[in-house]
Amino acid sequence: MYCVKKIKDDIYWVGGNDRRLELFEGVYRIPSGVSYNSYFIDDEKTALIDTVDKSVAEVFFANLKHVLHGRNLDYIVVQHMEPDHSATLERAAMMYPDAKIVCTAKCAQMIRQFFSLEIDSRLQTASEGDVLDTGRHRLTFLLAPMVHWPEVMVTYDAADKILFSADAFGSFGAQNGDIFLDEPDSCYINESRRYYTNIVGKYGPQVTALLKKAAAADIEMICPLHGYALRNNLDVMIDKYTKWSSYTPEESGVLICYASVYGNTQNAAEVIAGKLSEKGIKTCVMDVSKSSESEIVAMCFKYSHIIFASTTYNNGVFISMENVLNDIAAHNLQNRTIAFVQNGSWAPSAAKAMAKLLEGLKNCKFIGETVTIKSALKDSDMCCIDNLAEAVAEDLQG
Ligand SMILES: Cc1cc2nc3c(=O)[nH]c(=O)nc-3n(C[C@H](O)[C@H](O)[C@H](O)COP(=O)(O)O)c2cc1C
Ligand SMILES: [Fe+2]
Ligand SMILES: [Fe+2]
Incomplete structure (x- = not known):
């Protein structure tokens, strides 16, 4: 009919x-x-x-x-x-x-x-x-x-x-x-x-x-x-x-995209998200292995600041994170402020691989010292986590 x-x-x-x-x-x-x-x-x-x-x-x-x-x-x-x-x-x-x-x-x-x-x-x-x-x-x-x-x-x-x-x-x-x-x-x-x-x-x-x-x-x-x-x-x-x-962020806020096999990188992402929220910053956390690439790409167009956190995987970045970053580069994202967290049990190298995948993005600023975690977050890592949260907050809030 x-x-x-x-x-x-x-x-x-x-x-x-x-x-x-x-x-x-x-x-x-x-x-x-x-x-x-x-x-x-x-x-x-x-x-x-x-x-x-x-x-x-x-x-x-x-x-x-x-x-x-x-x-x-x-x-x-x-x-x-x-x-x-x-x-x-x-x-x-x-x-x-x-x-x-x-x-x-x-x-x-x-x-x-x-x-x-x-x-x-x-x-x-x-x-x-x-x-x-x-x-x-x-x-x-x-x-x-x-x-x-x-x-x-x-x-x-x-x-x-x-x-x-x-x-x-x-x-x-x-x-x-x-x-x-x-x-x-x-x-x-x-x-x-x-x-x-x-x-x-x-x-x-x-x-x-x-x-x-x-x-x-x-x-x-x-x-x-x-x-x-x-x-x-x-x-x-x-x-x-x-x-x-015009690749202008819709919202001043932080998108945290993480890839985690055993949950430790996720834990770091949650800790950073909590710290940013405490500072009154709008924060959105996404698991790149669960959310589809299209959802992540869309959120990257929404937020002004993005933290990518990934497990090191076979001397590089975790597969679902790699796919997402390739997709972000393919969609020509611009004008964003980006920071990295990496995790590895013997030779962490995910951040370098992530930076390489995003190096072609126009008008993107990479800030903060990359946080490197060896397997799981310890008290001794907390100052690096705090520093990254502080650097992102400062950039965002001026
Ligand atoms: C298939 C596979 C490959 C890995 N390759 C590396 C590697 O090349 N270098 C390294 O330091 N860690 C490597 N790891 C270890 C993880 O990066 C490390 O255990 C990390 O703590 C995992 O964080 P997560 O708990 O968030 O998954 C690998 C793990 C898996 C499962
Ligand atoms: Fe169409
Ligand atoms: Fe079409």
């Missing part, structure tokens, strides 16, 4: 929700699922903005048939050719052979790569600022390369002041009935941050460029390709995006 949601008098959400997929893009845990959004404009001409992932194909095609009420589909706008949005494009294009395909030249090339579909006879190439007039709506296309692929464009509808933002302003998490989220709560912001930082976090300058373009438009609603449509409190999410894309 179709399941469409009204956005405006003549704009409908025709996407679908997937709560069964374990790993988005084969790597990101999505305990609350994910939505694949597609939008239909029921104007003098009919237009579809993006299709959906194949997992929700059946409901999507039922939705599309329902909103068309027997009319022809005139345009399929392809903002992003990644298969979570375009796996059903070929089927849609074959079902509605009269529909023009509107996309960037780069996107057209990708359509040819992914499908055997003949598109040249029905292609309408979109460049920066091009307008598609559907009657009441005038859809202006703005290029947004690398948010999240090179062919991406977003679409601004001046009639209803809506920005169809492609992957930008998206979030993990399936929709709970409503298409709108009027109050972005901490749950939503957490999943939105995890989505942004892991999917597009690497491309901060490109997101900043898009935000600049968007700032010139009068926007009352943002319709992304994942998660909820936003219509109130847009400032809250725009502020988050401004911080995330």
Whole structure:
């Protein structure tokens, strides 16, 4: 049965929700699922903005048939050719052979790569600022390369002041009935941050460029390709995006990420966290072997200061810490203050390995004397622990 949601008098959400997929893009845990959004404009001409992932194909095609009420589909706008949005494009294009395909030249090339579909006879190439007039709506296309692929464009509808933002302003998490989220709560912001930082976090300058373009438009609603449509409190999410894309910490506080086989490095992490808390500093402790890499990367984008504490493992850093640090470097984290704790029973060397993995990070400051623990924390180690906590606190509190 179709399941469409009204956005405006003549704009409908025709996407679908997937709560069964374990790993988005084969790597990101999505305990609350994910939505694949597609939008239909029921104007003098009919237009579809993006299709959906194949997992929700059946409901999507039922939705599309329902909103068309027997009319022809005139345009399929392809903002992003990644298969979570375009796996059903070929089927849609074959079902509605009269529909023009509107996309960037780069996107057209990708359509040819992914499908055997003949598109040249029905292609309408979109460049920066091009307008598609559907009657009441005038859809202006703005290029947004690398948010999240090179062919991406977003679409601004001046009639209803809506920005169809492609992957930008998206979030993990399936929709709970409503298409709108009027109050972005901490749950939503957490999943939105995890989505942004892991999917597009690497491309901060490109997101900043898009935000600049968007700032010139009068926007009352943002319709992304994942998660909820936003219509109130847009400032809250725009502020988050401004911080995330410029690698500006959201919060002055300390994230302590530890890797521990037997629990002794964890113990040191807890002791430092307690000391920082006593100084009135907001502290968050995470076990890199338990929390997923995507959760850790997201939290690294949130906090200003990070302490990495790891067991030495085969003359290097513990495997889950190594994975996390590689991921942090791959996501281009910047502007952070970092300190290390290492543990080892015969030749502690985890800190050196950690520093090496993070040496390419831009504008990061490494502070405090690395704390070295030989197997388990002793009274004699406490002055080093105190010194590190003091150095971090001083840096943070000035
Ligand atoms: C597979 C394995 C490899 C290890 N390799 C080293 C090493 O190369 N150098 C070292 O000093 N300690 C090594 N250790 C010992 C741990 O780093 C050390 O016992 C440390 O105290 C563990 O801290 P934890 O209690 O937080 O796990 C290794 C331990 C394991 C399990
Ligand atoms: Fe994408
Ligand atoms: Fe996507």
